[in-house]
Every structure is written in C-alpha cells, then in structure tokens.
Amino acid sequence: MTITRLTALGREEPSLLALAGRLLAVAESGLPRMLLPGGEAFAFTMAGRRAPDGSWSLERRGTSTRYAAITALGVRFLPEDRQRAVLAGRTAEEFTGLLVESLPAVTNLGDAALIAWAAAETGHPKLSDALARVDALDEEHRPQYTVEAAWVLSALAAARGTVDVERRFSAARDRLLRARLGDSPLFPHATGPGLLPWYRAHVSCFADQTYPLQALARAHASGDGDPEALAAAEACAARICALQGDGGQWWWHYDARTGGVVEGYPVYSVHQHAMAPTALFDLADAGGTDFGAAIRKGLGWMTDVPELAARPERREPMILDELGVTWRKVHRGDPRKAVRAARGLGVRVSPKLRLTPLDRVYRPVSVDRECRPYEFGWMLYAWEGGRI
Incomplete structure (x- = not known):
C-alpha cells in the first residue's frame, strides 16, 4: 500500500x-x-x-x-x-x-x-x-547566491533521468559542497566571496539551509548514490533541528562559520508548514534520517504561537480559512531590522555576543499580514x- x-x-x-x-x-x-x-x-x-x-x-x-x-x-x-x-x-x-x-x-x-x-x-x-x-x-567560476545554486542542483537532479546533464550536475553539486565555511555544517548566503559586504558575509538564513540540504539529498537519490552529498545534507538538517525553538520555531539567521543562531526572528509561516517539511521529507526519502518529530513540532506552531500567546492583546490567528491565506510571519517590528543588523555585526566581532537587552526592547509580537x-x-x- x-x-x-x-x-x-x-x-x-x-x-x-x-x-x-x-x-x-x-x-x-x-x-x-x-x-x-x-x-x-x-x-x-x-x-x-x-x-x-x-x-x-x-x-x-x-x-x-x-x-x-x-x-x-x-x-x-x-x-x-x-x-x-x-x-x-x-x-x-x-x-x-x-x-x-x-x-x-x-x-x-x-x-x-x-x-x-x-x-x-x-x-x-x-x-x-x-x-x-x-x-x-550560470557563469562558470562566478559565485552565486546559495539558494539559487541549490535550485540549479535540484533542477539538474530532476532532469538527470531524461537529459544528459552529468557535467553540469557534477559542477553544481561540487559548488554547494565547497561553499561551506570550515567545518561548519551550515551553508553561507553565497557560494563564494564578492556578492556580500564583509560585515554580513558570515550571516546566512533559513532558506540557505533548507534548499541546499534538499538539493544534496535529491542529488544522492537521483543516481547511484552520493554518500558525501547525503552526509552534508544530514549534518545541516541535524544542526537546524538541534537549534529549533521550544515552540517549534525555525529560526531565521545563522552564523555560517560557527553553526549558531544570529537572530531568530522573524519566524515565517512558510518555514513551519512548508519549507522545513519539504526539505526534511526529501532527506528521509533519499535514505537519510527521519526528522519527523521536528517537522511535527514546527507544524504545530501554526496554531500555537507562543510569541502571541504571551501578549493576549496581540493574539490573532495565523490561518484565515475564509480568506485563503496564512499570515506571513511574526516579527519584532524593529525599525530597519535593527536587531538583525546589530547582532550580525556583533557576532562578526565576537561569535558569542548576544545583545540580550534587544529582546526586551523589541519583542516579537507583530504579525506581517501578507501571503x-x-x-x-x-x-x-x-x-x-x-x-x-
């Protein structure tokens, strides 16, 4: 069955x-x-x-x-x-x-x-x-944004059984694997230097993790097996799952050098109900670890949002059935994304710097009403x- x-x-x-x-x-x-x-x-x-x-x-x-x-x-x-x-x-x-x-x-x-x-x-x-x-x-030897490089590999993996793409497939696969910084299990925002200013080159986002791990898992599954690609996908998945919030939150910005969280917010609905599940499901389908518990925990956030529950006057549903939408994210509402900028620059200088007073000043109780x-x-x- x-x-x-x-x-x-x-x-x-x-x-x-x-x-x-x-x-x-x-x-x-x-x-x-x-x-x-x-x-x-x-x-x-x-x-x-x-x-x-x-x-x-x-x-x-x-x-x-x-x-x-x-x-x-x-x-x-x-x-x-x-x-x-x-x-x-x-x-x-x-x-x-x-x-x-x-x-x-x-x-x-x-x-x-x-x-x-x-x-x-x-x-x-x-x-x-x-x-x-x-x-x-896709200019050869030119750095690309990691998300787009991952989509290239996923496309080639999907086409592999129909069209001869082996040369391009190998180059796309190698580019993703080489992009990682040192022995960190996480992926950076770009596959090489030149696309980002120095002060945020170490900061990557959740999409920079899910799309590469998905692409590498699919690469492994598309042919006779690729243990190196599968291991890289496994390591990335294990790390983001270990960092998952107590309320099931998939955090937004990471330090690609150390594998730690730079700034957790916003928490995006699409990460909870779609992007984390599809990447982790593809990993399991490729023969990797089953991270089903983390998927289920993240999905539950959609109706049990601890950020909003802590402030009853700000509580509202993230799912509006009659409109056919899920609201996009819960965020701090800080001007010009000040918390992300401060923490990104702070961990650049000192990887363990947290600037915790910012959490009290800018609480994540705002809802972005877009879909x-x-x-x-x-x-x-x-x-x-x-x-x-």
Missing part, C-alpha cells in the same frame, strides 16, 4: 493531520485568488487590510516568476481536475509551458532554475530548452508529494 506523508502524519499525531488538511484546503482555495487576470502569472504577494468593522480585504501586488514556478512544482501533485481549478483551467505542465516560453526574457538564475525544475518534474517536452537557459545564466503564492506551492510539494 502507498503511504502518503499525510497518512504517516495521521499515524504519528492525529491532531496534526487535521491541521495539515486544513492548511492544504486553504492553499487550494487561496492560490486561484493569487493569479493575475488571464491566469498566466501569479502575484508577488497578497496584502491584507482590516476594515474598522473587523472584516478583511486582500490586494494583489506585483508579479513573480519564481513564485509561479514553485507553485507549479507543488500543484503538479494534485489530481488533474484540481490542478485546473487552481491554475485557471490549466494543468501544472501546461502552466509550466507558459513559464518555459517566457525564458528568453528571464535574466535571474534562480527563476530559470525553478522553471527548469518544474519542466523536469512535469515532463515538459521543452526541458532541454529550459536547461539551456539555466546554463547560459505569497510560493508558500502554498511548497506546502503542496511537502505534503502532497512523496510516497513512503
């Missing part, structure tokens, strides 16, 4: 199964509202506004190619009729085709890599064209994808 990730969740913690089902229903109802008129592109974000009578309204703002590609990656796991319901009558493959056709105008490596990844996973016939665009944008389509794309990928 095929066991889905949701089935396994129900066996381990039945109460969370209902929460996951609720979140997936929110995703399917919310994504169509994020499509721009014509159904060929997704908004960058949905911004919530509360009226004096307490009612909410949403406004589409901007457009995002990468968010559209991530959405296609997740929606492809739905039955065809539900794919069409989400994508204005198109299947995930058909929608990916629109993105592939747009590639000549795409200049961002990450956007191109995500489109190629979606083309590989949906079986699009122009996969080779998508990979060629990635190759054209972005990629959040639901990764949620669908995490919970509807994969078979145990």
Whole structure:
C-alpha cells in the first residue's frame, strides 16, 4: 500500500493531520485568488487590510516568476481536475509551458532554475530548452547566491533521468559542497566571496539551509548514490533541528562559520508548514534520517504561537480559512531590522555576543499580514508529494 506523508502524519499525531488538511484546503482555495487576470502569472504577494468593522480585504501586488514556478512544482501533485481549478483551467505542465516560453526574457538564475525544475518534474517536452537557459545564466567560476545554486542542483537532479546533464550536475553539486565555511555544517548566503559586504558575509538564513540540504539529498537519490552529498545534507538538517525553538520555531539567521543562531526572528509561516517539511521529507526519502518529530513540532506552531500567546492583546490567528491565506510571519517590528543588523555585526566581532537587552526592547509580537503564492506551492510539494 502507498503511504502518503499525510497518512504517516495521521499515524504519528492525529491532531496534526487535521491541521495539515486544513492548511492544504486553504492553499487550494487561496492560490486561484493569487493569479493575475488571464491566469498566466501569479502575484508577488497578497496584502491584507482590516476594515474598522473587523472584516478583511486582500490586494494583489506585483508579479513573480519564481513564485509561479514553485507553485507549479507543488500543484503538479494534485489530481488533474484540481490542478485546473487552481491554475485557471490549466494543468501544472501546461502552466509550466507558459513559464518555459517566457525564458528568453528571464535574466535571474534562480527563476530559470525553478522553471527548469518544474519542466523536469512535469515532463515538459521543452526541458532541454529550459536547461539551456539555466546554463547560459550560470557563469562558470562566478559565485552565486546559495539558494539559487541549490535550485540549479535540484533542477539538474530532476532532469538527470531524461537529459544528459552529468557535467553540469557534477559542477553544481561540487559548488554547494565547497561553499561551506570550515567545518561548519551550515551553508553561507553565497557560494563564494564578492556578492556580500564583509560585515554580513558570515550571516546566512533559513532558506540557505533548507534548499541546499534538499538539493544534496535529491542529488544522492537521483543516481547511484552520493554518500558525501547525503552526509552534508544530514549534518545541516541535524544542526537546524538541534537549534529549533521550544515552540517549534525555525529560526531565521545563522552564523555560517560557527553553526549558531544570529537572530531568530522573524519566524515565517512558510518555514513551519512548508519549507522545513519539504526539505526534511526529501532527506528521509533519499535514505537519510527521519526528522519527523521536528517537522511535527514546527507544524504545530501554526496554531500555537507562543510569541502571541504571551501578549493576549496581540493574539490573532495565523490561518484565515475564509480568506485563503496564512499570515506571513511574526516579527519584532524593529525599525530597519535593527536587531538583525546589530547582532550580525556583533557576532562578526565576537561569535558569542548576544545583545540580550534587544529582546526586551523589541519583542516579537507583530504579525506581517501578507501571503505569497510560493508558500502554498511548497506546502503542496511537502505534503502532497512523496510516497513512503
């Protein structure tokens, strides 16, 4: 019998199964509202506004190619009729085709890599064209942002069984492994010097961890096995899970040199319900450690937010079923992200410096009332994808 990730969740913690089902229903109802008129592109974000009578309204703002590609990656796991319901009558493959056709105008490596990844996973016939665009944008020996380098590797791993990508695959795999600083298990924000100012070159974010560990796990699973890649993914996963907050929080900024936390906030909903699960699930599917307990703990944060519970007057739900959104994050509300800047510079000088008075001055009790389509794309990928 095929066991889905949701089935396994129900066996381990039945109460969370209902929460996951609720979140997936929110995703399917919310994504169509994020499509721009014509159904060929997704908004960058949905911004919530509360009226004096307490009612909410949403406004589409901007457009995002990468968010559209991530959405296609997740929606492809739905039955065809539900794919069409989400994508204005198109299947995930058909929608990916629109993105592939747009590639000549795409200049961002990450956007191109995500489109190629979606083309590989949906079986699009122009996969080779998508990979060629990635190759054209990925200048050899030039440092890249780690997230985008990870997406390149994931795309190549997904394409490996269809197209000959071995040379590019090996280079992308080696680039990620070489990016780590010293013996730290965590990944930096860029794969080499030159992209970041000196004073924040050591600071990396949660996405800089989940996407590389996912890519390396998928690289291991895509061929005859790659113990070095799997070990690197394992070490990164073990570290972020060891640092996970008592309330299930996945923290935001890390010191890539030491493997410690620089600044925990904001806590993002997408990390809790989607990005951590999809990366850790892919690691387990590749034969790595099962970090299911950490996944479940993080998911529970969505309805039990300790930051807001500590201030009853600020308490509000992170999931709004009727609007089809999950609010984006809980944050400090500090001007110009002062805490992150101070702590980043502080640990640059002294890795153990914490500047704890900042926690009392800027408490994490503010809610960012936005929701972005990629959040639901990764949620669908995490919970509807994969078979145990």
